[in-house]
Amino acid sequence: MMHWQERLNLYGKEGIPCFFLIDYAKHSPCVYPLESLPSEIRFAFGTPLVSLHQSARPLPLEWKKEAIPFEVYHSKVRALQEEIAQGNCYLANLTQPTRFLTQASLGEIYEAASAPFKLLYEGKFVCFSPEPFLEIQGERARTFPMKGTILNAPGAKESLLGNPKELAEHVMVVDLLRNDMGSWAQEVRVDSFREFSLIRTLRGEIWQTSSIVSARAPRWRERLGDILDRMTPAGSITGTPKRRCCEILEHLEEYERGCFTGVAGVFDGESLRSFVLIRYIESSPTGELFYKSGGGITIDSDPFKEYEEMLEKVYVPIF
Template identity: 35%
Template sequence: MSNNKPFGVEALPRVDVPGAPAGCRDRLVERARLQWHPADGGDPAVLAQEFLAAHGIAWHDLARPGTHDPTGVCGAALYLSAAAGALIAGGAPGAPSPVPALPDMVVVVYGHAPSPPARPAGGGWWLGDWRDSWTPREHENAVAAVRAAIGRGDVYQVNLVGHAAAPYAGDPLPALARLAALPGARYGGTLSGLGWAVGCASPETLIALEHGRLVTRPIKGTRPATPAGRRELLASAKERAEHVMIVDLERNDLARVARTGSVRVDELFAVRRWCDLWQAESTVSAAPADGLGLADLLRAVCPGGSVTGAPKLAALDRIAALEPVGRGAGMGALGWVGPDRLDLGLTIRTAAADAERLHLWAGGGITWGSDPAAEVAEAAAKAAPVRALLAAG
């Protein structure tokens, strides 16, 4: 739209990238940037590791982290789309993205500015009506197709994701930045470039390095945030089976890059709140194998098991066949990689902007016990708080 503000790498001076060190955010300044599309060729995981190393963030051995330099390079934002994750894993990348201006991999290296830059004042904001890329009936039919595939033994579980878009006028960055205020947004933050921006309110850890261990926190299982909803979630055999299946998948993913015998489930099916929903979350951790580099870690965990299914490659084939629109910024990875820190969130509850529209993705895991109408309602419930906050003036 002609009255939309152009936005670029310096549109929000304060760095709001998920996982960025809290004590540094007010004085970070961009030093270098790498953006990648599949047409560029090469392996995005390897390119990201090499680019980071060239700028002083060497992650050739995650068992031996570096140190944070308060006067030099602080760290980098790292974004990978779901399609990039699928390519890294050797799976089907799915339908084309509805946000072609958004790269499939972005690495932005930040240093420290001597003083906090001023934040620009926001302008007017208008958001039009959302239009879904599939109807409720089409969504239900896709759920039925997954159940049929499960019945044939092709897959055990598949995560189906829908897309919606809405026209806007004004500057999208303040609206996207508001998503970080949603309750439970562990990975709340933004990343932007010329002609695109991403805002995240994700509660889910894709992969982090904490106290010398690799940690992932898959979320699977949702109910309304009421006392009755919590009881239903805890008592649901279907939700628990779906959840444990993904925990097993994540254990297997980490075992590929972990020290032998070090994988463990630290917490299983803990019920936590995100906005108006209860969600079941587990914690799986492992000690990184000696010599494990960032590229191999990304290859093992991307795309996230909780947004693909099991087996992962077979689930990606089903996703590519059934979802009419690509996942764009949704179901990928976004977070921080510093010399001494790795913390990437899974981009659920995530929106993106191009020059004309906002885009949003939401879905859920489908098992043999899934009810098509209930799955459509669950996806709508996940999208509702994000839509409401984006519409706020």
């Protein structure tokens, strides 16, 4: 059987348009030619390089959330900060599941949500991500590390920009993505640093900051699968150093991320567009819905503020 990397290398070399989904731990990546995409998979990109199954009119949506107790989350943050204090890592993205109570189905949530990237895997999960991952057009490759979230309020942007912990976190993620791109591309540079984007939700507005890292990528199509293998999991949802962070988080999080914080995207035969699977709701075997979210933890993190940020990210963006 051809591995997913080999299949993407082949499709890239032959210019075959395809969709791919790489789960966080790479246990079950999948690759489909666009012409034979399973009906249970639907996606839409806000500024389309390619777009299938465009969404219909948005539906009303109400929900409640039940998070893990703060005491449980606090113990995980403290354990993670002890790992940082011992020099085992410097930044780690701690995530947890929150029970998401709503009468809406995954499909209805997909229809109601507005986001640059949307993905529905019927019966399994829905994702409405604000975070592009890797884009390649011609020989120019770009990635878009996102770190820094705050509720919109007077002075919120200034508060986020002036927070030393947030700055350190963003710098570390940008450096990680620069290193990841440098392993397969040339002339890596930071084109934009800590730019703001505003997300509107039914519970208010959220500011997020992201940067743009670019590079020159000759002959990338025949290496498409190998490149995505090197770049995943995404640095913005793991930490530094990436491999050690993943090991630590697997022990501390005590649940399976699954496709959450994985990467999905489309190769249209000439160009690549992909995104990180955050803002993600998953259906459990019992039919309960869980919203998976988190944030970056450093030695200076305030556990209560990090807990609040994790819950702030439990939302559905509106039109």
